[in-house]
């Protein structure tokens with residue numbers, strides 16, 4: 752498994768699957784979620800709505816992952832995962848680790864060889880960057896997977912620097 756860091760926009764990545772830091776509604780939101788739906792077009796949201804209706808009436812639980820088409824993105828699939836909101840009073844790192852493990856499990860089911868991850872939970876959900884980066888890198892390194900190319904796509908220089916330190 753090769754892990755690389757990229758500073759840029761995850762929606763532009765030519766990989767088999769891009770991971771979305773979704774919210775449990777699966778119906779879109781801000782940050783990376785908004786960018787994926789904007790750039791990927793309506794096919795992604797349509798499939799998310801079908802998944803809500805068929806499997807996740809109460810939403811996708813935190814720490815789980817599910818795949819849809821990638822619509823007009825260069826990738827083939829979007830893997831939606833719901834990160835935990837950071838809490839100062841409660842250690843939710845296991846749920847954040849689960850996002851990476853479950854996304855890789857779904858990638859294996861799809862047969863994806865290359866996967867791009869954003870810094871899940873490190874935006875609107877408020878996770879401190881260094882901690883988010885350590886959990887992200889540590890978990891993918893420790894997860895048995897057929898994925899050979901893992902790319903962390905960091906939107907801003909601060910996130911990139913945190914992932915570089917963690918790597």
Ligand code: ADP
Nearest residue numbers: 760761772782783786871872873874875876906
């Ligand atoms: P969360 O709600 O899980 O915190 P966000 O989308 O708010 O998710 O943020 C997760 C990370 O994704 C943040 O570091 C944010 O800067 C970054 N981000 C936002 N847009 C993009 C994008 N187009 N490509 C890659 N990363 C992005």
